[in-house]
Amino acid sequence: MNPSAATRRPPLIRCREVRKSFNGVEVLRGVCLDVARGEVVCIIGPSGSGKSTLLRCINGLARIDGGSIHVDGLDVHDPATDRLALRRKVGMVFQQYNLFPHKTVLKNIMMAPLHVLREPRAEVEARARALIAKVRLQGKEDAYPGELSGGQQQRVAIARSLAMRPEVMLFDEVTAALDPETVSEVLVTIRELAAEGMTCVLVTHEMGFAREVADHVYFTDAGLIVEHAPAADFFNRPHDPRTQAFLAKVL
Numbered sequence: 001m002n003p004s005a006a007t008r009r010p011p012l013i014r015c016r017e018v019r020k021s022f023n024g025v026e027v028l029r030g031v032c033l034d035v036a037r038g039e040v041v042c043i044i045g046p047s048g049s050g051k052s053t054l055l056r057c058i059n060g061l062a063r064i065d066g067g068s069i070h071v072d073g074l075d076v077h078d079p080a081t082d083r084l085a086l087r088r089k090v091g092m093v094f095q096q097y098n099l100f101p102h103k104t105v106l107k108n109i110m111m112a113p114l115h116v117l118r119e120p121r122a123e124v125e126a127r128a129r130a131l132i133a134k135v136r137l138q139g140k141e142d143a144y145p146g147e148l149s150g151g152q153q154q155r156v157a158i159a160r161s162l163a164m165r166p167e168v169m170l171f172d173e174v175t176a177a178l179d180p181e182t183v184s185e186v187l188v189t190i191r192e193l194a195a196e197g198m199t200c201v202l203v204t205h206e207m208g209f210a211r212e213v214a215d216h217v218y219f220t221d222a223g224l225i226v227e228h229a230p231a232a233d234f235f236n237r238p239h240d241p242r243t244q245a246f247l248a249k250v251l
């Protein structure tokens with residue numbers, strides 16, 4: 001992206017000194033992270049370092065104990081913030097697809113716009129069909145999740161999130177549970193979204209993919225951001241010894 005764009009406009013996501021504890025154990029210990037509009041940010045780090053918790057705090061699924069998170073100017077953890085407005089802005093896709101098993105692909109994608117946003121059915125259906133085409137699942141409109149491969153189900157999950165027309169998509173290890181042969185079809189979908197300018201935050205262990213699509217990489221360890229840098233710098237010249245050790249293991 002144009003580097004000056006990031007400095008001209010406030011970040012779409014701004015996390016400041018975010019703290020979060022579970023049962024007295026602090027798992028986010030003052031996390032600061034900015035995501036500019038149109039940017040792709042990858043969050044990388046060892047298991048248990050707080051990556052999923054951070055994403056869940058960004059979309060308001062988990063409460064924070066300190067600091068602040070703003071998404072497109074909305075204070076995510078201010079009780080006065082309109083939850084629906086937040087839900088519209090932030091889409092999230094998980095490792096488990098969480099599709100409704102008794103609903104068809106089309107119905108899964110239509111549900112939130114119909115019942116949460118209460119948009120007109122014809123419009124919702126037209127958009128859902130377009131999204132099915134976008135994630136390359138034409139012909140699967142009437143299939144049930146159980147009839148699809150993992151990669152196909154994950155693409156339905158992505159389409160379902162996109163049906164809310166979010167400003168940003170959060171992806172939490174969305175390929176981690178997939179058979180190797182279906183990983184690439186999901187990565188293709190994410191790559192296309194990123195190329196269209198969708199703001200994306202990806203927690204991923206796919207280092208090759210991170211290197212290719214990310215504008216910025218954040219490295220987490222034990223609840224802290226220990227390093228963040230433009231992707232090329234991050235992978236070519238990691239500074240922190242913890243980043244170096246991690247990359248030495250996974251690359």
Ligand code: ADP
Pocket residue numbers: 022023027045046047048049050051052053054
């Ligand atoms: P990551 O996604 O980087 O693997 P997580 O954010 O899932 O890390 O977890 C960070 C830490 O918080 C881990 O020690 C994990 O056990 C703990 N944790 C996460 N969610 C909960 C929860 N709901 N209750 C208690 N502990 C949790």
Ligand code: MG
Pocket residue numbers: 051052053172173
């Ligand atoms: Mg996780």
